[in-house]
Amino acid sequence: MLAEPPSLLPPSPLRLRLDRDALAANWRTLDRLSGPAAAGAAVKANAYGLGTAHVVPVLAAAGCRNWFVAHWQEVPELLRHVPPAQVAVLHGPGTDADAAYARAAGVRPVLNSMPQVQRWLSAGGGPCDLMVDTGINRLGLAMSELGDPAIGLLEIDCCMSHLASADEQSTQNSLQLARFGEVVQGVTAKRYSLANSAGIGLGADFHFALTRPGIALYGGVPTSALAGRIAQVARPQASVLQVRSLAAGEQVGYNATFTASRPMRVGVVAMGYADGFLRCWAGKDVFLWQGERLPVLGRISMDMTVVDLSRAHDCGEGDWLMLDYTLPEAAAESGLSQYELLTLLGIRFARQS
Ligand SMILES: *Cc1c(COP(=O)(O)O)cnc(C)c1O
Numbered sequence: 001m002l003a004e005p006p007s008l009l010p011p012s013p014l015r016l017r018l019d020r021d022a023l024a025a026n027w028r029t030l031d032r033l034s035g036p037a038a039a040g041a042a043v044k045a046n047a048y049g050l051g052t053a054h055v056v057p058v059l060a061a062a063g064c065r066n067w068f069v070a071h072w073q074e075v076p077e078l079l080r081h082v083p084p085a086q087v088a089v090l091h092g093p094g095t096d097a098d099a100a101y102a103r104a105a106g107v108r109p110v111l112n113s114m115p116q117v118q119r120w121l122s123a124g125g126g127p128c129d130l131m132v133d134t135g136i137n138r139l140g141l142a143m144s145e146l147g148d149p150a151i152g153l154l155e156i157d158c159c160m161s162h163l164a165s166a167d168e169q170s171t172q173n174s175l176q177l178a179r180f181g182e183v184v185q186g187v188t189a190k191r192y193s194l195a196n197s198a199g200i201g202l203g204a205d206f207h208f209a210l211t212r213p214g215i216a217l218y219g220g221v222p223t224s225a226l227a228g229r230i231a232q233v234a235r236p237q238a239s240v241l242q243v244r245s246l247a248a249g250e251q252v253g254y255n256a257t258f259t260a261s262r263p264m265r266v267g268v269v270a271m272g273y274a275d276g277f278l279r280c281w282a283g284k285d286v287f288l289w290q291g292e293r294l295p296v297l298g299r300i301s302m303d304m305t306v307v308d309l310s311r312a313h314d315c316g317e318g319d320w321l322m323l324d325y326t327l328p329e330a331a332a333e334s335g336l337s338q339y340e341l342l343t344l345l346g347i348r349f350a351r352q353s
Pocket of ligand 1: 042044090162195196197198212213214215216222
């Protein structure tokens with residue numbers, strides 16, 4: 001097999017520009033808003049799609065010392081950048097192999113059920129975290145299980161729960177807070193943690209010792225309490241592969257869903273739904289060229305999107321168009337969540353910081 005000389009591989013026509021200063025500033029803001037609690041960082045799913053290798057060193061330099069991933073398979077990449085004792089794995093030990101790996105790697109499993117508690121103890125135990133369900137009914141021990149003697153045998157670093165509706169004014173928040181108060185009374189741990197990004201905005205009662213922001217680190221604004229305090233981090237860009245001139249009546253793309261009503265100049269951009277630019281963006285003016293907003297014409301293809309260049313006369317082949325990826329606005333425009341907008345961004349984007 002011949003290896004491709006890497007120096008000959010041309011750069012990607014897709015870039016994801018990451019603003020390191022904004023990322024660091026967002027962590028500092030969330031840490032400050034957490035009061036005496038420390039802010040950690042949820043870096044699961046490749047740091048919400050932005051790239052663990054780009055994100056984690058920036059957050060570590062800003063002062064972050066607590067990291068959360070979901071899958072065991074996400075641990076090795078994270079351990080290239082941070083010490084194992086700072087890492088917690090949210091899905092917990094679902095198998096004996098998971099427990100053995102946690103002990104060998106020196107990372108903490110988050111125990112989510114009595115079988116996970118038993119499995120961890122059988123494997124020899126050691127520092128762990130404990131997730132208690134206070135109403136989201138996703139992962140976590142039931143409140144009724146907290147009296148089990150096996151829990152007293154655990155070496156719990158962080159005892160946590162997760163809010164279901166922190167991004168809303170909901171009575172569920174105070175209900176979960178009250179239940180978590182009982183958890184704090186009933187479970188011995190070094191630290192307690194309840195708040196995600198939106199939970200930080202709910203105020204000091206929700207902060208405990210450690211907060212676990214994710215989306216807001218990366219520029220998401222999940223609650224109005226954080227509005228104006230969070231900076232945009234991710235800016236996708238795509239280059240123009242070809243410029244075409246359409247005559248009135250000509251049609252664009254699969255199933256001809258767009259028909260030109262006048263002669264127009266259009267650009268074929270090297271980005272499609274395989275890159276996370278889903279078909280819900282059809283017809284939206286999400287592209288930017290020197291401050292002008294440019295609409296998407298017709299269906300989005302797997303690797304290509306056609307853009308109206310009528311207002312971008314000087315934009316030509318090889319030029320870069322920006323996506324307006326201001327997350328709250330882009331979510332409202334696309335119908336996707338801010339979380340989906342980030343985690344969708346595909347591997348063909350060259351992540352650059
Ligand atoms: C993903 C996750 C977070 C971060 O949530 P955001 O809403 O992105 O701030 C915090 N805690 C747990 C348990 C999570 O799974």
